[in-house]
């Protein structure tokens with residue numbers, strides 16, 4: 376797949392702190408790319424720059440091999456839609472009013488598509504949006520965004536506050552709609568399971584830096600979990616604190632990068648542990664925790680080993 380968007384060395388300071396620090400990643404055309412990160416890692420700042428709401432201090436945004444300035448480029452902005460759970464068109468308006476606004480304000484507005492999406496989503500055109508449930512509001516915002524016919528849809532925590540059934544329905548519908556229209560999705564979220572289910576590729580942000588980026592499969596293939604049953608008082612912490620051994624019954628487990636597997640096995644042998652079970656195909660959540668641990672993010676709950 377061709378690369379449609381490249382973000383290169385993007386940096387932004389907010390009140391003297393680096394909200395983004397040389398963030399770099401690429402998004403293949405027509406794909407879903409997840410931006411994963413713990414609180415305060417820079418996800419919203421990144422999307423706001425791409426939506427043209429903030430400008431960066433340094434770095435480059437390349438769209439279809441052309442360097443663009445989202446904060447100063449109306450052609451770019453006509454191809455990009457940003458869905459932010461904290462911002463919406465006025466909720467005192469009806470969706471009919473949203474439609475009128477969309478037709479006036481968006482060069483690529485497709486009224487036929489908007490109506491068809493509202494029918495699919497069972498959303499009434501003549502009811503004020505503040506009377507909608509949270510799930511209905513999010514559907515309305517997504518329908519509005521899709522009706523602007525974006526080539527790139529930026530989503531900031533789009534399913535926060537929604538129950539698991541609605542969340543799954545919305546995702547399924549959205550990814551299908553985006554695929555039909557050829558749009559690429561950039562989704563910032565804490566929800567590792569959503570990224571695992573939907574994304575083709577992902578970037579992990581930590582303290583404003585992109586600490587990992589690549590295809591989902593590469594992330595999932597890149598690590599395993601070791602399970603050991605030490606006898607007596609084997610000092611697992613002394614082996615490698617960064618592994619963060621977790622106790623479960625009479626065994627300990629730790630996720631490790633596949634590349635360091637032999638090294639860790641050698642360390643275990645050196646303290647008399649020869650029986651090591653290796654688990655493959657683990658949930659992405661375990662990989663994400665491993666990434667965060669490597670970066671020094673504290674996991675209080677894991678200090679039991």
Ligand SMILES: Nc1ncnc2c1ncn2[C@@H]1O[C@H](COP(=O)(O)OP(=O)(O)OP(=O)(O)O)[C@@H](O)[C@H]1O
Nearest residue numbers: 389390393394412413414415416417418419420421
């Ligand atoms: N308006 C602001 N004023 C001061 N600091 C800010 C502002 N906006 C962002 N920051 C800081 O920039 C950093 C990145 O914030 P950002 O909101 O982009 O992270 P995030 O990954 O989206 O977080 P969350 O998951 O909690 O929404 C944080 O340290 C945050 O405190």
